[in-house]
Amino acid sequence: MIQLRAEPAVAVINGQQVPQSLLEALAKLRQLDLSKPEDYEKAFKELTEYVLLAQEAKREKLADDPAYAASVEVGRLQAVANASVLALRAKAQIDPSILMADYEDQLAKVGKFSYDLTQLVFATEEEALKAAGEVVAGKPFGTVFNEYNGSARQARSFAQMRLPQLPADIAAALQTLKAGETMKVPVQTQAGWHLIHVDKIEPFVAPPFERVRDAIRDRMAAQLVDERVAKLREEADIELIGQAPKPAEPAAAEPAAAGDKKD
Numbered sequence: 001m002i003q004l005r006a007e008p009a010v011a012v013i014n015g016q017q018v019p020q021s022l023l024e025a026l027a028k029l030r031q032l033d034l035s036k037p038e039d040y041e042k043a044f045k046e047l048t049e050y051v052l053l054a055q056e057a058k059r060e061k062l063a064d065d066p067a068y069a070a071s072v073e074v075g076r077l078q079a080v081a082n083a084s085v086l087a088l089r090a091k092a093q094i095d096p097s098i099l100m101a102d103y104e105d106q107l108a109k110v111g112k113f114s115y116d117l118t119q120l121v122f123a124t125e126e127e128a129l130k131a132a133g134e135v136v137a138g139k140p141f142g143t144v145f146n147e148y149n150g151s152a153r154q155a156r157s158f159a160q161m162r163l164p165q166l167p168a169d170i171a172a173a174l175q176t177l178k179a180g181e182t183m184k185v186p187v188q189t190q191a192g193w194h195l196i197h198v199d200k201i202e203p204f205v206a207p208p209f210e211r212v213r214d215a216i217r218d219r220m221a222a223q224l225v226d227e228r229v230a231k232l233r234e235e236a237d238i239e240l241i242g243q244a245p246k247p248a249e250p251a252a253a254e255p256a257a258a259g260d261k262k263d
Contacts, residue, residue: 007021008020010022013052018048023043023044027040085229092224094224098220099213100209109164110204110206111163113202113204114162114204115174115198115201116159116161116199116200117157117198118145118157118196118199119155120148120149120194121154121192121194122152122153122192122193123192125186125188127151131195132182132184135195141182153191154191167187173196177198179200183196
């Protein structure tokens, strides 16, 4: 068990001192602001109930029950693991130049423009080509959109889309279009056949590095900790006692009834 160092107490409950750090940790977990009276009251009430229940469990000797003890130990291990992950992320050493390089790499992937799009998605290529043909023949896309709105698999507009958010074939096709133009040839994805009209193209203004630096660091620190945990598992001497359950075998086919014929 982790021992808390001697420190100021926030309360004494039935003779047991409760450290201030426990109240602060609980408030952080619950995203409560201890400078606000209502948040302080919520955190203190919850912490008090924890202490009282722990005292009651000790009096009732609940830990003598193996199932109870195992449940408590699983909860403790989970709490230690979660707190350890957060602490390791906070301690991760990441050079500022690496953060900047990641930021610049993400900007390159995002692209320089954002797109406002309207699309019709059809179940078949035949339907998509028919609608595209009408646009090529001179019918305004808005008119075609309204005509096929009820029969298309999807009829929808999207704002401020960037190329990495889109399927590769659609992203490639969009880069050949200007604002106000419609695809001449529909593009197929798993969703169906897409006929897309570009409503507007605007330069994409990325948030400054200072605004996203902490988020980039958090993401990279999380990745480092994940890699560290994977290495710990790889290098650990783990011996399984007993056998893990085997995958269920597929059910055997029922025998054909008398008189049934195979094709």
